[in-house]
Amino acid sequence: MKTALPPALTQARAQARAAWARLSGRERTAVGAAVAVTALAAVWWLLVAPAWSTLRAAPERHERLDAQLGHMQRLAAQAEGLRAEASAAPGRDQTLKTLEAATQSLGAQAQIAVLGDRATLTLRGARPEGVAAWLVQVRQNARLVPVESQLTRDAEGGWSGTVIVAGPGLGGV
DSSP states (O other), rough: OOOOHHHHHHHHHHHHHHHHSSHHHHHHHHHHHHHHHHHHHHHIIIHHHHHHHHHHHHHHHHHHHHHHHHHHHHHHHHHHHHHHHHHHHHHHHHHHHHHHHHHTTTTTGEEEETTTTTTEEEEEEEEEHHHHHHHHHHHSOOOOOEEEEEEEOTTTTEEEEEEEOGGGGOOOO
16 A cells, blocks of 8 residues: 655655656765765664764773762772670760760860769750760760750759760660
8 A cells, every 4th residue: 555645745756756867877876875874874873873882981980880889889888887786885884984984075064964764964054066966975976865955054054954865875865
């Protein structure tokens, strides 16, 4: 079953055949060669060149991806190590030593009292930066977290009140 071409296309086709018939053998060869070169160039630019470029870039890209994979594996190993470290809570003695050392860094403005599975830090005009550093030390080194706090800011910008911390090193949380 043959479908009919649109009239404009049929007319253009007839004109092209007539023009081809008017050409001499040498001109037909030249036009055929020009069409073949144009077709080869189009195939090269549209199909072969992109694939060739991808193939040339593959080793560098593969090396870059291998480096990223190695970095990700190192990060995963580091995270696994930290996870294993975090699951091993420090003992009560180590936790108490860490609490004492952190509290001494606050000076006379702070006092620590441990009762059972909780430790209470009492502050009197302590600098906010010092309290923040104490919280970081206690959280990272003793694995204790604040469970309750009652703090007020005095006129000089210091903090007074209590912070209660608990964690596995004290037998809680």
